[in-house]
Amino acid sequence: MSERDSYTLLLTFARQGEEPSICKAMEFLRRESPAVRFVALGSPVSAAMLRGVGIEHVNIFGEGSSVRSVLRQIKDLRPSSTAIIYCGPGARGHLKLEALALAVGSRRICRFISGEPTRSVSRSSLLLSVAAKSLLALGCLAVSAVVCALAFCSLLLAQVLSGGRGARWA
């Protein structure tokens, strides 16, 4: 593949106000490789913003296309690099984006974190990050499940003990 055809996949949640971070990342990548072409993955809502900042190819999921089929289209483009753009300080969260970066399988993955220098990240360290965050997500889910189950049972029990349903149900 010639340099002219090389794609960079931008992974971002494309929230309102994130345009400057995305543009900054694009500028950086253009400086590195002037012929770079950008592709991104977006929802119907974020697509307009992504196109607005100058991304030529925005593959949209949620309009009849599943994330899996959109991911396949992106893989077919064989992006030579993937850039993860983190919103907010630090690299907390963003498990979805990191897992996607691994799934696409570009040769190079780099992180754009606000206030930190851009750096490439190896697949193994990204894999570690995904594993750690998955464990954390499972932990959160487990804690939430316990809290929610406890709340649900107590609320219903109190309702029953205090005299049944009380209110008229439709």
Added chain:
Amino acid sequence: MEATLIIINYNGRELLEMSAPATLDAARRAGNHPVVVADDGSTDDSLQYLCKVHPGIEVLALPHRGFGAACNAAVAAAETETVVLLNSDILVDPGFLPPLLQDLDQNDVFAVGCKFVNPGGSLRDAIGNRTSCHWRRGLLHIRHETDPARLAETCPQFYANGAALACSRQKWLALGGFDPMYHPLYWEDVDLGYRAWGRGWRVLYEPASVVAHEQGSTMKRVHTVEHIELMSAKNGILFTWKNLLDPGLLRRVIAAQMRWAADDVLIGGLPPRTRALLLALRQLPESIRGRVREQRERTRSDQEILAACGART
């Protein structure tokens, strides 16, 4: 109909300088209604300012117990059937009062909310206008109308924003006012509106009563944005635990709250929802007590309330 206009103040001397003259003027134009400042234990010179510059304003000096408690104490102390609650950062239009009082003439109306505009007069992202609710991914979300075309008529709304509302004092007292469970901020007005609908009363939106409000300006002086988000998330959870009496609806919402907490890690950068759930758990006994009370008092089911507010279940 006589009304008491109550300005809730906490360390808001500069805000009072802006809002008190306009409130006094509006009260005078509408028939010399009394204006009271309920001071939530300010440590600045708010009280000295009021004594010196606005001796016509009655001051109710309270110990610092938060916004909800200050509102409850002020409404209890009022001597009129109608009360108008105003945040200290609310700049009222000269003619804002008569339309509110006219709507409250109807027996089944509990509260009437104003039309909120930004300090420049725009409606962009204005909070509290023609509120409604809808379901998204199993969670109850509140919508604030910003389309001018849909803000032209008096109509029912989900709740009246506590920053500027008029209500029947008698109905307020029957409802028990703002629930202290939501201290220090947010959702107490949503809860009050929902409970009023549950009693068979109505909450209205009144476009002819215009007030300017910079959303959150009083809260942001006292709390950090992160704390506001955390408390708002916690109180949103408590609201559903306390008020959704339909077991099926509650199950659906609680399942969504569980997934919602895990989303924190998947997405990142959002309010720490797992912490909000844990904080809500600490107040589970309070929400149970409120729930039992609601069960006794309610005359409408959740479906009926939500249908009246235009939400599909």
